[in-house]
Amino acid sequence: MIYFDNAATTWPKPPEVSAAMVRFMEEVGGNPGRAGHRLAVGAGRAVYAARQAIANLFHVGDPMRVVFGANVTEALNLALHGLLRPGDHVVTSSMEHNSVMRPLRALEAQGVEVTVVACSPEGMLDPTQVEAAIRERTTMIVLNHASNVVGTLLPVAEVGRIARRHGLLFLVDAAQTAGAFPLDMEGAGIDLLAFTGHKSLYGPMGTGGLVIGRRVDAARLRPLKQGGTGSRSELEEQPAFLPDLYESGTPNVVGLAGLAAGVGWVQRRGVEAIRDHEVLLTRRLIDGLLAIRGVRVYGGLVAERQTATVSFCIEGMAPDEVGLRLDEEYGILCRVGLHCSPAAHRTIGTFPVGTVRFGLAAMNTIDEVDAALAAVERLAGGAH
Amino acid sequence: MSGPSYIVILMPSTSHAIHAEAVLKAAGIPCKMIPVPRQISSDCGVCIRVAREHREPARAALDAAAVAWEGMHEVGDAPSTNGSDHIVL
Numbered sequence: 335m336i337y338f339d340n341a342a343t344t345w346p347k348p349p350e351v352s353a354a355m356v357r358f359m360e361e362v363g364g365n366p367g368r369a370g371h372r373l374a375v376g377a378g379r380a381v382y383a384a385r386q387a388i389a390n391l392f393h394v395g396d397p398m399r400v401v402f403g404a405n406v407t408e409a410l411n412l413a414l415h416g417l418l419r420p421g422d423h424v425v426t427s428s429m430e431h432n433s434v435m436r437p438l439r440a441l442e443a444q445g446v447e448v449t450v451v452a453c454s455p456e457g458m459l460d461p462t463q464v465e466a467a468i469r470e471r472t473t474m475i476v477l478n479h480a481s482n483v484v485g486t487l488l489p490v491a492e493v494g495r496i497a498r499r500h501g502l503l504f505l506v507d508a509a510q511t512a513g514a515f516p517l518d519m520e521g522a523g524i525d526l527l528a529f530t531g532h533k534s535l536y537g538p539m540g541t542g543g544l545v546i547g548r549r550v551d552a553a554r555l556r557p558l559k560q561g562g563t564g565s566r567s568e569l570e571e572q573p574a575f576l577p578d579l580y581e582s583g584t585p586n587v588v589g590l591a592g593l594a595a596g597v598g599w600v601q602r603r604g605v606e607a608i609r610d611h612e613v614l615l616t617r618r619l620i621d622g623l624l625a626i627r628g629v630r631v632y633g634g635l636v637a638e639r640q641t642a643t644v645s646f647c648i649e650g651m652a653p654d655e656v657g658l659r660l661d662e663e664y665g666i667l668c669r670v671g672l673h674c675s676p677a678a679h680r681t682i683g684t685f686p687v688g689t690v691r692f693g694l695a696a697m698n699t700i701d702e703v704d705a706a707l708a709a710v711e712r713l714a715g716g717a718h
Numbered sequence: 719m720s721g722p723s724y725i726v727i728l729m730p731s732t733s734h735a736i737h738a739e740a741v742l743k744a745a746g747i748p749c750k751m752i753p754v755p756r757q758i759s760s761d762c763g764v765c766i767r768v769a770r771e772h773r774e775p776a777r778a779a780l781d782a783a784a785v786a787w788e789g790m791h792e793v794g795d796a797p798s799t800n801g802s803d804h805i806v807l
Contacts (some may be wrong), residue, residue: 367732370764371752373731378764382736396784398737564763565731574787575730 335665336702341482341643341693343532344540344668347596351536354595362428365584367564377587378529380480384590387597391520392527394545401580402543406509407433407442409528409544412580413505414438416555420445423471427459427488428452428681429481432674434507453681456634457486465496478507483678483691484633485643494523503550509533513600515609525549534695536600537593540586552576608696612642615694617702619644622707628714632682632689642694648714656690656713664709668692720777726755727766728788737804738785745779747772758791
């Protein structure tokens with residue numbers, strides 16, 4: 335079996351991830367911050383270790399600015415619903431996932447103005463068009479760091495500088511890049527970084543969060559929920575400090591124990607080394623697909639300027655048929671269709687049919703790429 | 719009369735206490751995480767205990783790392799605070 339659906343979730347995970355989760359369940363298992371006994375404190379330490387690991391990875395000085403949640407979608411919702419008010423204007427791109435688009439459309443119905451800057455058919459964003467879209471009421475720019483459809487990297491550092499110049503908050507959806515691409519939050523001018531734990535951080539599903547930069551006023555960022563935090567139990571009002579303001583209810587500590595182990599694995603292997611490996615695989619995959627008659631590949635077609643996610647179509651064969659035959663006949667698992675990103679597919683010209691997406695990651699090998707190319711070639715040959 | 723032998727530092731949350739512990743250990747200040755003594759607060763969480771002679775170095779290390787803390791207490795004495803929203807119950 336060849337697993338090429340890593341853009342949805344990475345698999346397999348490093349063995350130390352499940353080992354850390356089992357260790358937590360069997361040896362710790364307390365509720366963090368809810369008591370002073372050793373198992374509660376042990377759970378608190380597990381959460382703190384994950385916070386520290388994320389802070390180190392993104393070059394964030396203060397681990398208390400890392401707020402955990404269920405996934406990147408929850409983090410994006412917190413940032414968007416928490417900060418945008420009726421009358422505010424927000425700028426985004428036409429390559430966004432629905433985890434950004436749907437909250438923005440919901441906010442639009444409440445009076446937030448939204449400008450979607452068109453990207454090129456290759457998925458490229460021109461930063462000058464972002465700057466041109468800024469108005470007097472603009473308060474935020476939100477972008478994905480890389481497309482989940484074609485892997486194209488958006489120019490976050492350039493847009494970060496634009497945001498700073500205009501005094502705007504800059505929210506980045508790092509779902510596809512956290513762990514796979516070096517990310518320096520402060521260096522890139524990012525104020526809010528939304529990440530997921532279960533992709534290139536190699537943690538389990540149900541983990542993710544938002545890193546809240548120093549330029550963000552927590553008094554303005556409304557929490558999505560209120561509730562028990564284990565702190566300030568004498569008060570019926572939500573604590574005003576980070577991270578408790580945004581972390582009500584018992585957290586997914588077993589997941590965070592796994593996430594810390596996943597980030598540890600990424601750090602030991604090295605983000606740069608992972609990136610080099612993925613560029614190698616991506617280049618081989620793109621070049622191989624381009625050489626197959628009847629295959630059209632989408633995106634910028636330059637491995638260095640994208641993640642290890644590649645979208646393509648076989649002429650004369652619907653993506654869902656390609657996906658089914660790759661699975662059943664060749665044991666190759668991928669994702670076909672619209673990938674929760676109708677805007678991105680409109681941009682690259684593949685709406686509403688979608689594409690076949692190969693999402694590669696650190697665990698994949700050259701041999702797997704070659705086997706997949708041979709399978710696509712056989713399917714494409716039969717499609718004519 | 720022998721005075722208290724240690725200082726307890728109240729923190730906003732367990733997360734802060736664990737963070738403070740890491741900062742103090744990195745600064746070479748011996749510390750221990752303990753349940754909050756009943757005579758100081760009815761809070762059910764934990765706090766940081768340091769030796770009395772480490773009170774000022776601990777304060778300096780926490781402030782340098784911008785770790786929020788709520789109060790420093792010599793057990794049995796009146797609480798002193800850092801001026802933030804300290805609570806005595």
